[in-house]
Amino acid sequence: MEGRDFKSEIDAAQNDPVRLRKIADDIHASGGSRILMIRAIQLARAADSGPHPLGxxxxxxxxxxxxxxxxxxxxxxxxxxxxxxxxxxxxxxxxxxxxxxxxxxxxxxxxxxxxxxxxxxxxxxxxxxxxxxxxxxxxxxxxxxxxxxxxxxxxxxxxxxxxxxxxxxxxxxxx
Known part of the structure; x- marks a missing residue:
């Protein structure tokens, strides 16, 4: 997990709650930044509660x-x-x-x-x-x-x- 750019991964996955939760899990498992982990979780929740992607x-x-x-x-x-x-x-x-x-x-x-x-x-x-x-x-x-x-x-x-x-x-x- 060394060298991963979690911030870029979070930015790329902004509307994909499944990927965002996986990134948050990876950040937690690697002992990474809690702020980035919280940001990924917040974006995942927002993606789940926003307008339905299929309309x-x-x-x-x-x-x-x-x-x-x-x-x-x-x-x-x-x-x-x-x-x-x-x-x-x-x-x-x-x-x-x-x-x-x-x-x-x-x-x-x-x-x-x-x-x-x-x-x-x-x-x-x-x-x-x-x-x-x-x-x-x-x-x-x-x-x-x-x-x-x-x-x-x-x-x-x-x-x-x-x-x-x-x-x-x-x-x-x-x-």
Whole structure:
């Protein structure tokens, strides 16, 4: 731990409460400056209590704050899956509201694959049937891309292109 520039690390991690707490732990373990340790803890608390990084809509839905984990590692509180599903069904048709719902859509769809997917070919039509909503495939793809980006999820690119549905299934912890 010798030679680490904790001040620079704290500055770089300002909005990441998980990294800030890790830095505070490292400062404590190395016997470093208590002032820097307290600063890291204060910034972590502020990041946890500030505006939701995924936006007000996602915060109101009770989505967890992104920490860089795969989506299946986030635990939705009881009833949140159904609440998100109802919100998506009611609002995804709106071009105005759709972008703010992208992170919620990705979390819901990944969890839907874990809970409900029966196997076979992955199709947007399966999701459309559940939400009782039809959108052009280009809109589903844009929604997934925007949601993945919000959560920090890398695209799943194969020789056949960007596999968004497979990525949703994978992040739902579905084989």
């Amino acid at each position: 007000k809509t996602c915060g109101d839905l009770g989505l967890p704050r992104p920490t860089g984990l795969p989506l299946y590692r986030y635990k939705l509180a009881p009833g949140i899956f159904q609440l998100i599903e109802a919100k998506l069904a009611a609002n995804l048709a709106s071009d105005l509201l759709r972008p703010s719902l992208a992170p919620a859509f990705v979390m819901w769809a990944a969890d839907w694959f874990r809970r409900s997917y029966q196997g076979g070919m992955q199709r947007w039509a399966d999701i459309e049937a559940v939400l009782k909503l039809q959108l052009p495939q280009s809109e589903w793809r844009a929604l997934a891309d925007r949601g993945f980006d919000a959560w920090g999820v890398e695209p799943l690119i194969t020789a056949h292109g960007n596999q968004r549905l497979s990525n949703l299934a994978r992040h739902g912890s579905h084989p």
